[in-house]
Amino acid sequence: MNKIRVSSAINYIFLSVVAAFFIAPVIWLFVTPFSNSPSLSISLGTPTLENFGSVFQDPAAIYSFGNSVIIAVGVTLATVICASLAAYIFSRYHFHGSNFLIFILILFSNIVSGTAAMVPLYMLNISLGLINSYLGVILTIAGGGIPTSIFILKSFFDSIPKSYEEAALVDGSSYSQMLFHIFLPLSKKGIIVIATLSFISAWGNFLIPFILLSSQRTYPASVTIYNFYTEMGLPNIGLISAYALLYTLPVIIGYLVVNKIFGFSFYGGIKG
Amino acid sequence: MAWIELENITKNFGKVSVIKNLSLQIEKGEFVSILGPSGCGKTTLLRLIAGLEVADKGKINIAGTDVTFSPPNVRKIAMVFQNYALYPHMTVFKNISYPLFIKKIPADEIKQRVNTIADNLKISPLLDRYPQQISGGQQQRVAVARAMIQTPNVFLLDEPLSNLDAMMRIEARGFLKYLLDKIGTTTIYVTHDQSEAMALANRIVVMQNGIIQQVGSPKDIYDKPSNIFVASFVGNPPMNLLQATINSTQVKIGDQYLDIKESITNLRKPLQNGKVYLGIRPEHISIYHEDSKNDGPIVEGEIFVSEPLGFETIITVIVSDQQIKVIKFGGSKNLKPGEKIKLQFKKNKIYIFEFETGYRINEIQGDDYDDH
Numbered sequence A: 001m002n003k004i005r006v007s008s009a010i011n012y013i014f015l016s017v018v019a020a021f022f023i024a025p026v027i028w029l030f031v032t033p034f035s036n037s038p039s040l041s042i043s044l045g046t047p048t049l050e051n052f053g054s055v056f057q058d059p060a061a062i063y064s065f066g067n068s069v070i071i072a073v074g075v076t077l078a079t080v081i082c083a084s085l086a087a088y089i090f091s092r093y094h095f096h097g098s099n100f101l102i103f104i105l106i107l108f109s110n111i112v113s114g115t116a117a118m119v120p121l122y123m124l125n126i127s128l129g130l131i132n133s134y135l136g137v138i139l140t141i142a143g144g145g146i147p148t149s150i151f152i153l154k155s156f157f158d159s160i161p162k163s164y165e166e167a168a169l170v171d172g173s174s175y176s177q178m179l180f181h182i183f184l185p186l187s188k189k190g191i192i193v194i195a196t197l198s199f200i201s202a203w204g205n206f207l208i209p210f211i212l213l214s215s216q217r218t219y220p221a222s223v224t225i226y227n228f229y230t231e232m233g234l235p236n237i238g239l240i241s242a243y244a245l246l247y248t249l250p251v252i253i254g255y256l257v258v259n260k261i262f263g264f265s266f267y268g269g270i271k272g
Numbered sequence B: 001m002a003w004i005e006l007e008n009i010t011k012n013f014g015k016v017s018v019i020k021n022l023s024l025q026i027e028k029g030e031f032v033s034i035l036g037p038s039g040c041g042k043t044t045l046l047r048l049i050a051g052l053e054v055a056d057k058g059k060i061n062i063a064g065t066d067v068t069f070s071p072p073n074v075r076k077i078a079m080v081f082q083n084y085a086l087y088p089h090m091t092v093f094k095n096i097s098y099p100l101f102i103k104k105i106p107a108d109e110i111k112q113r114v115n116t117i118a119d120n121l122k123i124s125p126l127l128d129r130y131p132q133q134i135s136g137g138q139q140q141r142v143a144v145a146r147a148m149i150q151t152p153n154v155f156l157l158d159e160p161l162s163n164l165d166a167m168m169r170i171e172a173r174g175f176l177k178y179l180l181d182k183i184g185t186t187t188i189y190v191t192h193d194q195s196e197a198m199a200l201a202n203r204i205v206v207m208q209n210g211i212i213q214q215v216g217s218p219k220d221i222y223d224k225p226s227n228i229f230v231a232s233f234v235g236n237p238p239m240n241l242l243q244a245t246i247n248s249t250q251v252k253i254g255d256q257y258l259d260i261k262e263s264i265t266n267l268r269k270p271l272q273n274g275k276v277y278l279g280i281r282p283e284h285i286s287i288y289h290e291d292s293k294n295d296g297p298i299v300e301g302e303i304f305v306s307e308p309l310g311f312e313t314i315i316t317v318i319v320s321d322q323q324i325k326v327i328k329f330g331g332s333k334n335l336k337p338g339e340k341i342k343l344q345f346k347k348n349k350i351y352i353f354e355f356e357t358g359y360r361i362n363e364i365q366g367d368d369y370d371d372h
Ligand SMILES: Nc1ncnc2c1ncn2[C@@H]1O[C@H](COP(=O)(O)OP(=O)(O)O)[C@@H](O)[C@H]1O
Pocket: B013, B016, B018, B036, B037, B038, B039, B040, B041, B042, B043, B044, B045
């Protein structure tokens, strides 16, 4: 008995240290923006909204939010459209080597969108004339995420019995009616999840816009934050922390959406 | 031209040949049942008719139109899937009305037609629920309602009762027959359950391994099975099939000789080595006593087990190392395992099947059925 108690006490101590390690930055993120004396340690002082005020007075802070939205929405649209069409085919039609193809796509997308391939990606964007354009950033980020999205959506589509689509065809719907009235409503949840995840990942992507974009005016929030740290002689911690919190909000909302979707159970069909 | 014509249909999945050069004609208004064991290709055949699969070879005609390569939505068919395939994101009302909604029929007409059919099928109180909120029996009715809301060229039903429990199944079967008789639309009903096929259909198509074994009325299939497969697939318990040898007047089972002069009159084929299967249904065997009237050949055996089922008793008897099942109506007293017993086969209910091919080679009293 005693032995068990001691070992579980050690477990708790260990886990508390680990938890503190992860939680401290989060607490800082939520506390510092409201502090009248923001610093790198966690202290609230007198609560204030002043820091947010200074964010809204900084034009770079405002338009880079707009740039982030353009990039994230673009990536989301590109990913959702390409991934769901491809995943439908991968799920419904089996051809020789289809699983291997997905595997290869995922493998290469992870390499290609990683740091290692930045030079070739840069060269590619230059030769396509896409350098310093949102389209280049959107295509590059989307290209890295689409294979994994295909894989996730394919597994999701696999869980939707084909007989709903077949019943719809037999009931007289054309293929496009079947798609819009039956298949899309049934796969709505999976598609929303993919949309949210790709939005979040594009929103948070720093490296690709940092490398492919070269004018301040086009930088998204992720790059602007970095510039706040590096370009103003003495970093304005209040402004940065408030900006960081605002920058984090869409991500938090996104995860809440995903959580809500998976909080409810998926429509169950009857086994055939 | 028949209402539905299947001409030399062949369907392979990869290397597996599922439907083999199958031809079938169905007249308008017929209720045809496709009967066969699991995996024999019944669903595939139905899906070919529906257009959910495309045949590798052959032609399909529905209502005078060649639909061999047409997609399902132009074939004017209605189908009840084995798992019902009710759209889980739509209410029962939306499910039933979907085929009309797709045809852009005005909302009030849809409402009125759905209400009529829901009344008919006694599912009106369920219209606002979702498929996952109703029972299996109710789901089955909704699936039938969705099929019946249109006036299709043909109803296709794939084992519509197989997801119901035994009690529900009998009730649903009667109800289905009543409904389909009333509507009179051509129906193809797939099942592996011979009693369903017997109870429902005007005509039964018995299939095995993608090949039609026999086509005929339920009575034909039961009385005049064309081969061992059909004989043993239809009837419950199935027909007894005993290995035997035959000559012009006698059949020999083990070391017992049966006088079959009266029962086996017209053998269609001269027998090579005399080896045959003798078939006799459990309901055509009686227990022989000294005072029974002479109504057919007699064999001796030993009771193996007797299973009283209330109204009838199924007795298994060992005759020369082969098992024979007998149905006896009434009490089952004095039927103890190990006891000697004499069985009498009803003389005009004896079937002789060729040993090698399994084909029946004796003619059965009455108008004989041409089985090829
Ligand atoms: N899509 C398919 N791909 C490969 N084999 C299939 C497919 N559909 C059916 N089969 C095979 O075809 C045979 C007949 O299947 P099916 O028509 O479903 O039989 P039944 O409905 O009579 O039980 C089975 O052996 C089955 O495994």
